[in-house]
Amino acid sequence: MTNKEMMMDMKSLSRKSLSKQVIDEIINLLVTEKLKPGDKIPTELELMEICNVSRPVIREALTSLEVLGIVNRGTRNGTFFSDKIGSQPFAMMLALSAGDVRSIIEIRIALELGLVTLAAEKITEQELEKLWGTIEEMKSLPTDDSSKVDKQFHKIIAHSAQNPLFEGIIDPLQNFHDKVLDEIPLEDRELEKTVKYHIDIYHALKKRDPIEAYTSMYRHLDFVRNKALKNIE
Template sequence: MTLNQKNVGFQSVKRKTLSKQVVDQIVQLLQSGHFKPGDKLPSEPKLMEELYVSRPVLREAMSSLETLGIIRRKTREGTYFSERVGSEPFYRMLALSTGDFSAIIEARISIELGLITLAAEKITDEQLGKLKQTIEDMSEADDYSEHDKEFHRIIANSANNPFVEGLVDPLLSMVDQVLNKVSQEYKNREATVEQHIEVYNALKKRDVLEAYTKLREHLEYGRNKVMKIIHSRDVF
């Protein structure tokens, strides 16, 4: 469904902060329910006519919307509202908290613990198989950090909640960047693999409480170890 198939009542845009007003109006179309994720926007000339703005103003607004992950452009097909929450806005927000590792790890813990309670109920046999494979890969790889992240990413995605899934990749990447500054001292393959196995077994049983408890123990173990290294070396 395209925007011009509905009578949405675009408002004339004033000269002040034109591109921002265009962004606000297009976002409002989603918030008001006039249009849904995946709907196609009208052509550039049509938007210029409806909003009473110039091409440079409109393109500036569309670039902002694309950066925010609200729209996506398809070559030779047009511009569409995104179908799900993207990660890019969260990457940008987290950049402002780069020096506050404690806050970042607390955010990660709170989000992942919420997700695993859903994952314990929703995870599929296929996703369980992928989890098991990451544990096997982690046991063999010299650098197991990517397999570690994939383990947590699979759990997050198995919760089937697009509103919070977009937070996970930015948080995992930000944590990884911080850990690289700390050195390899924080890593303990044997302990990590053992803890992942415990989380996997709890998920396999679909035991919500046990999955929550085991993941919390795993995340707290990592946080305590890294924070001790950071404080002793004054990394930040």
């Protein structure tokens, strides 16, 4: 690795660390009850002054919070805390752990392995058809960017477990995981392998075999974990 590459890595690590600090400051406004769900948070300029960081760092922090459903952006009136935060404690926990990417990936693996074994018992024929539909769609993608279709594949499995508590946890986790996947260059995503992993999971679910479903899902998520951490750590 050249000196220039090392400097770029150090700069990236520094920015991620600063972004995490900004997230902590914003969440602290809720924890200390200075603001409540639905309230408007300080503007980007105000946050820059409060946290003594640059605008890109502020925007990175706000993007992470938006992905997790903690804040709502995109209006001319500013950025607001979601009024549904009280019903999303897991999203809050993820926000506070935003800098610990490895742990978040491992939580997703643990949850999805449990979900897929339940899905093997409960998935319907209609859900299996939808699952195969995502595989066919993934095969026809013009690029290796399969993140949206991949997310739909996993959402169908989560829904088929027929447990609303799991769905409330997996949604913010998948949203954050999408942001992690964005860090993987397209040329490293290996769409053909992803399709094969999905086909293996599908066949295990179709056979109603929880052990095979568990094994196939683990292989898939371990593949994703290695790709993600290679480009982040």
